[in-house]
Amino acid sequence: MPNRPFETDPNARDYQPIVTLPPEWLPCDGCGLALPIPEQVGPPRELTSYERVLPPDAPPLVGRPRPRPFFTTMSRCTDCSARSEQAAALVKQYPRAIATSEFSFHGSHAVEQLERVLAGLAIIEQAPTIKNARAMHLLMETMLPATSAILWSSRFAPVALRDAKSKTGTARPWAHLRADDATRMRQAYATWLRRRTEVPRPHPHPDGSGCYICGIGEYVAETTGAAWQPVRLNPGVLGGQWGAPVVEAHVCADCRAVHADIGAWGPTLLDKLVLQAAGVQPLADAHDLQPNGVQAWGTTGRKRPNPTPFEHVNLAQLADDVRSGAFL
Known part of the structure; x- marks a missing residue:
């Protein structure tokens, strides 16, 4: 120096x-x-x-x-x-x-x-x-x-x-x-x-149910903390009943990552995630499409987790609608 x-x-x-x-x-x-x-x-x-x-x-x-x-x-x-x-x-x-x-x-x-x-x-x-x-x-x-x-x-x-x-x-x-x-x-x-150096492995949902947003029951990650995050959510803005009380739930790392980009747990997040799950996100982005009526898994009353994200939604029909221009 x-x-x-x-x-x-x-x-x-x-x-x-x-x-x-x-x-x-x-x-x-x-x-x-x-x-x-x-x-x-x-x-x-x-x-x-x-x-x-x-x-x-x-x-x-x-x-x-x-x-x-x-x-x-x-x-x-x-x-x-x-x-x-x-x-x-x-x-x-x-x-x-x-x-x-x-x-x-x-x-x-x-x-x-x-x-x-x-x-x-x-x-x-x-x-x-x-x-x-x-x-x-x-x-x-x-x-x-x-x-x-x-x-x-x-x-x-x-x-x-x-x-x-x-x-x-x-x-x-x-x-x-x-x-x-x-x-x-x-x-x-x-x-x-x-x-x-930890090897990623499947981590089941902490209480055995599914991600409140997409519904999957396990997530592959290094640790449980990396796979699941506890959050407080308003069911009314996620496809549930308006006026329903705030719930404490767990969400998977993929849903959490999209939330980090969007900044809110609501319909915009649901639209983005469900279009990704349907494999038509690039097409949807080109026309700024917003599917209606998408529900988070946790608002459906289902008990059995989804094997894949948003399996409770008719993803095949959604993909066909986007590709055929039904939203335009």
């Missing part, structure tokens, strides 16, 4: 992990490293932060002052810039794998999330080779929760930490992190190493 006007040896008596920046220096928005002008990569960017003005136990909405904004300018170091390019290349290679069990990420958002994961791997000195989409998806699933707040910029946006101050940076890369941050990342990485 080039000479700095502050101590960079963590074993030195006067070492401080977070330092005040000299004039014209900027922090890296990733690792936090204080950067002189020659080491700043790309144009600076300004973050708007809001001060955390009340203690966590303050009564809500009673005499609460408005959060005060302040602005912090950041740049990027060479290593973090290269990591961003690596993330962009991986997103292009595995566009559908940049996801967790609850969320799918796309475009620049996918790059940003993957950057955090790659940064976490660099911090714990790991550089695994990603050979397929499954390995990438598992890496996101296991590492993202442990790396979601590790970036220097995470200290400032949208609400700043109490000790986050503009015109500061770190004496060494990632010096703002605590020892337990690295511990969590090592544990997450160990989980990924274990899960990527």
Whole structure:
């Protein structure tokens, strides 16, 4: 590391992990490293932060002052810039794998999330080779929760930490992190190493019935948690009786993945899934078709699970209708 006007040896008596920046220096928005002008990569960017003005136990909405904004300018170091390019290349290679069990990420958002994961791997000195989409998806699933707040910029946006101050940076890369941050990342990485070698196998529905949406009774995955997710659903928007109480049910990973793209458990999700099951999704998309009267399996009153998704729907007739133009 080039000479700095502050101590960079963590074993030195006067070492401080977070330092005040000299004039014209900027922090890296990733690792936090204080950067002189020659080491700043790309144009600076300004973050708007809001001060955390009340203690966590303050009564809500009673005499609460408005959060005060302040602005912090950041740049990027060479290593973090290269990591961003690596993330962009991986997103292009595995566009559908940049996801967790609850969320799918796309475009620049996918790059940003993957950057955090790659940064976490660099911090714990790991550089695994990603050979397929499954390995990438598992890496996101296991590492993202442990790396979601590790970036220097995470200290400032949208609400700043109490000790986050503009015109500061770190004496060494990632010096703002605590020892337990690295511990969590090592544990997450160990989980990924274990899960990527697990052989997928059929996992039956947790209570022996079927996915509330498509009705299948078992799902092939590494673990039960990867196959089934508990959710709260409104039967009235899924083909059931209006006014029926909210139910707690399990859905399979395929239905959950479509929900991550659409964002709601409702008729749009049912239409997309049933057209996929009928094998006519591309044709339907071409004409923006919306089948009517599709029911989620859980609203039909059936007890026996479906051997294949949406077998309780006449998929053959639906496919014929789409191909013949009956919806047009």
